[in-house]
Amino acid sequence: RKEVEQDPGPFNVPEGATVAFNCTYSNSASQSFFWYRQDCRKEPKLLMSVYSSGNEDGRFTAQLNRASQYISLLIRDSKLSDSATYLCVVTLVYNFNKFYFGSGTKLNVKP
Amino acid sequence: GAGVSQSPRYKVAKRGQDVALRCDPISGHVSLFWYQQALGQGPEFLTYFQNEAQLDKSGLPSDRFFAERPEGSVSTLKIQRTQQEDSAVYLCASRHPVTGVSTDTQYFGPGTRLTVL
Numbered sequence: 001r002k003e004v005e006q007d008p009g010p011f012n013v014p015e016g017a018t019v020a021f022n023c024t025y026s027n028s029a030s031q032s033f034f035w036y037r038q039d040c041r042k043e044p045k046l047l048m049s050v051y052s053s054g055n056e057d058g059r060f061t062a063q064l065n066r067a068s069q070y071i072s073l074l075i076r077d078s079k080l081s082d083s084a085t086y087l088c089v090v091t092l093v094y095n096f097n098k099f100y101f102g103s104g105t106k107l108n109v110k111p
Numbered sequence: 112g113a114g115v116s117q118s119p120r121y122k123v124a125k126r127g128q129d130v131a132l133r134c135d136p137i138s139g140h141v142s143l144f145w146y147q148q149a150l151g152q153g154p155e156f157l158t159y160f161q162n163e164a165q166l167d168k169s170g171l172p173s174d175r176f177f178a179e180r181p182e183g184s185v186s187t188l189k190i191q192r193t194q195q196e197d198s199a200v201y202l203c204a205s206r207h208p209v210t211g212v213s214t215d216t217q218y219f220g221p222g223t224r225l226t227v228l
Contacts, residue, residue, distance in 0.1 A: 004153075034216060043202060043219035044154065087153050097142065097167060099217060101153030 003027055004090050006102035014110055017078045021105045023088030024070045031093040033064055033071050038085045038104065047073075047086070078109045113137070115220030117203050123226045124193045132188045132223045136205030143186050144217055145178055146202040154202055160186060193227045200224050 005024045013019045025033075033050035048055065050062040050071050061074040075082055088102040116135045124130050136143050142161055146154035147170075156170040162183035171178070175194075180186040190197055204217035 008151075043221050045219070046216045049216065095167070097144070097159050098156050098170075099144070099146075099154070101146075101155070103151070103153045 002102075003030075003100040004088055004102040006088050006105050008103060008105060010106040010108050012108045012110060013078055015078055015080060017109075018074065018076045019078055019107065020072055020074045021086055021088075021107075022070050022072050023102050023105075024068075025088075025090045025100075026069070027090075027092060028069065029093045030069070030090045032091040032096055033062075034089040034099075035060075035062055035071075035073050036087040036089055036101075038087055040085075044087055044101075075107075078107075080109050080111060083107055083109045115203055115205050115218055117201075117220040117223050119223060120221065121224050121226075123228065125228055126195060127192050129189065129191045130193055130225065132190075132201050132225070134186045134188070134203030134220060136184065136186070136203070137207070137218060140205035140207045140218075141183075142206040142217075143180060144204040144206070145186070145188050146204065146219075147172075148200040148202055148222070150199075157188070157201075190225075193225075195227050198225055198227045 035047040036044040037047045038044045048057050048062050050064050054063040059076045063072045085104040085106045087104045090100045118133045144159050145157040148154040158178045159167040160180045163180050175191045177189045200222040202222045203220045206217045
């Protein structure tokens with residue numbers, strides 16, 4: 001079983017829409033959580049860390065549900081430039097040097 | 112400042128050839144990581160260095176894969192006797208500081224796209 005599972009999508013949404021992705025993790029010893037964004041043929045770039053109490057950065061909101069072992073990413077007022085693959089990342093409490101990536105969820109924002 | 116750089120950006124190898132992939136981390140970054148990303152998948156951890164010490168190589172898929180960072184800065188990932196299944200993008204990442212707070216993130220280079228024919 002993979003450490004991190006994501007719906008591959010694609011999610012096709014119109015500009016201005018609100019879209020949400022979930023990511024589930026299998027290990028209860030998971031400690032740190034991140035969302036990375038990866039454009040086609042580019043490297044992953046940090047979008048935001050996910051904190052226990054949830055956090056917001058502009059149009060982006062990340063939440064953590066430890067009881068159900070998932071994290072979510074909400075994007076409001078989608079822009080064409082939000083089109084990318086969103087990667088969920090988890091680390092374990094006994095080895096935070098090792099990032100476990102999900103396979104990514106592809107988002108297409110259309111005019 | 113400059114980000115993580117990798118070279119070459121593209122490499123085509125014939126099956127059985129040896130290849131060497133280079134990573135220049137962000138200046139001053141103590142930690143360095145290598146990942147393998149197959150098409151349509153997320154990156155998979157290969158190995159981790161803190162300075163020149165290779166502290167975790169649990170992700171290296173076989174003994175054909177070898178990584179080094181002899182002076183604690185530039186790192187090289189070497190793949191011997193390449194196979195078709197080695198075709199992937201190889202990503203390098205670096206991180207600071209040495210105390211390694213769990214929320215510290217990793218900064219990725221552009222990757223080397225390896226194609227084995």
